[in-house]
Amino acid sequence: MRGKTLGGKVFRGALLAAFGLFFLFPLYAMADFSTRNLLAGGRTMAAWKNLITDDALYQAIVISLLLAVFTVVLMLLILVPTMIWVRLRAPWAKGVVEFLCLLPLTIPALVIVVGLRNVYLWVTYFLGESALTLTFVYVVLVLPFAYRAIDAALSAIDLKTLSEAARSLGAGWLTTIARVVVPNIWSGILSAAFISIAVVLGEYTIASLSGYETLQVQIVLIGKSDGPTSVAASLATLVFGFVLLLILALVTRGRRRPTAADPAVAAPTPATQPGVPT
């Protein structure tokens, strides 16, 4: 019985509209700004074409996408077996693992990069100068979000019974994980993967202060001389992230258990945790 009066409804509607305007206008402005033809007036897609034609930008896009893929793969390879093992064989480690996974929320990326210099001297010594070496530290950055997503999925299945059944039928550990557990926590894995991609594509702090030229670093560099292209690239990143989230929501809707809270809120997006890695 709240706000059922007409005045109440009008007031609420006006407030919502005001918020909507504040949040959606900059997005519109980005679209407008990046397609403006400054010389002749009217629209042009020149800035957007630069995403492909500008060599430096294109390289940066490729590197960032590769980085995202590498991060997701490494994260899954390390995190999923670890979490399964902890649940099945080393429950005493659960507290430690959870603490370590959530620690990056409290330690700002800026602090990590300051202390990262020495570590990366060794890394570049062994693995070279490519930006792809950022994978290791990026896996650490996405740990909190990935952990929560996979943990939720693992809690929803009876891991112990499933794995015991598989093992009693003769499956080795690798087979059990790959063919029995993973298919059943698919939504959690997808969730972790998509969030990680969004985080990696948007990461700037560590990449820029370590001297690597990823997408966001390049955007800022170009922004000094070519505003529209930078805005176009930023908007593209945003839209991509939004599309990922949308796909995730659609794919996991059928598999989600009913929870008391709204499913969209219960999903462990980076937003539900502190320490947005900006």
Next chain:
Amino acid sequence: MSRRIRESLPLLPFFALVTIFLIVPTATVIVSAFFVDGVFSLARIAALFSDTALSALWKSVLLSASTAIIGAVLGAVLAWLIVSSAPTSVLRRAVISLCSVLAQFGGVALAFAFLATIGLNGVLTLWVQEHFGWNLAGSGWLYSLTGLILVYTYFQIPLMVIVFVPALEGLREQWREAAVSLGASTFQYWRQVAVPLLTPAFLGSFLLLFANAFAAYATAAALVSQGSPILPLLIRAALTSEVVLGQSGFAYALALEMIVIVAAVMIAYNALVRRTARWLQ
């Protein structure tokens, strides 16, 4: 005992990764703030009390606190708007999804969004110039503390919505009905029941927003290319400075300062979250 060791072995890759790329850098920061060239020294800590450092710290606190308050209040209002509409309405789900996206919309993209809106050639700037003759972007205030406050609010409000909506939803209808049947007016219900129950959640969210703004780097770095008004940008200057030797040592002290503050705020936040969970879950 050996069994325990055997059981820990598969956990090695995880521990190794976290140790090398999280613990070691953090430890490096903490230790290096107190050691210069291997010798214990408080010189770097002392530098934290220089005018530049104190000014940057103060501006960071100001930025974080003000955006946290604005974000908390406006976010609470928006959260209330969402919760008081029908639970399954399209509007509600759309708004919450949008907030999820916007809350992680930090970083570089946000800076460019505002540049495109109220920067020198921003869409809104030009429109206002054309219709009212005012110069919105004028003094370049977007690149100053005031501009940062406006820009940070853009991701603080959605973050508040995400964190506060569950608390609002945790306010059981039975409590309102029980209060009403016991004779409470709407005002009395809010004052005696709803507000006391929501206060820990609100304060906790405020702290979360504070830590979030305090640790943020990318947006400010993209907007402000010269100068270092706030702490994160001072760290950038210390790291990238080619002019003054030993500036990287300064960076360690600054980073230590940042993590101490953020950790303290997060500990307080966690304490409040536990209280909220006990009442509103």
Next chain:
Amino acid sequence: MTNGVSVELNDLTRVYGSVKALDGLTLHIEPGELVALLGPSGCGKTTALRILAGLDEATSGTVSVDGKDLTRVPANKRDMGMVFQAYSLFPHLTVLDNVAFGLKMRGKDKGQRSSRAEEMLELVGLTAHRHKYASELSGGQQQRVALARALAIQPRVLLLDEPLSALDAKVRVALRDEIRRVQLEVGTTTLFVTHDQEEALAVADRVGVMSQGKLEQLAAPAELYANPATPFVAEFVGLNNKVPAEVSADHARLLGTSVPALPGSIGSGGGLAMVRPESVTVTADPAGTASVTSVAFLGPISRVFCTLADGTVVSAQMTSSAARAFGPGDRVTVGVEPTGVLVVAPPAKPR
């Protein structure tokens, strides 16, 4: 101490879109009486209670308490105490503060609030827990605090919305007796809503059985049990056997005897008589047409299941010592006590 007041619900109707939650409910509760509204979920009993409390608005009809029309009066001014199903204690207040809450709303000073709250806590036996919080109490204890809180304001009417449904079976039984004891001591007119027929019969002065927004029968528990007015009531309250019977001239012929047919039965012809297990008699008879299929031991009583010649299975209830005489396969004669039965129309044959 309150001396009860009368409550009148007159022709209450509540419509939600196309659903009629209440369809012309008229109920008169005497001062000091405890009336239970009994029915399955969706029958409208909770809706009726909430309309009386002022938490919901009737589409038409009136609510009166002590002769005064309260239909337009807001919920917080109705002076009624309400106990909800669960989770209604304020989590941020101690037990004492919870109980004193209504008094605080009425502007009583701290001294008055304390003494009255203590008095109520003693009434429900929870004085020792006064400084605890809701999360530290068991479900049963929480409901007792809720009861104390509702009574602290000396309400004119006490409303209980399925107060025991969320509790364990043993706690439920103990607490319902406690609620009845307290209600009798304080003397407040009470409306008790439940879906558990045993509960309703055990605590109420009168029970109103509801179905689909309508009141099927309002009577004292014994009357309801012995003389159900409609098939729904007969089905919902107590256990029943359904035995084929022939009705003519207000009598039903079944199991070899003729017994009175209750008003509400079909007028004439073949139907199913609803017979209580305790009204079924079983006698050992080697020439009998029925045989025992099984015996269920239930402690003080047992149920003997017999299959009749036409295939109908009836259960007979008797003391366990009497049931010891029977075992599966025994030939018996099944009869019925000469009490009235309700005869309903037989179900339509499935195609």
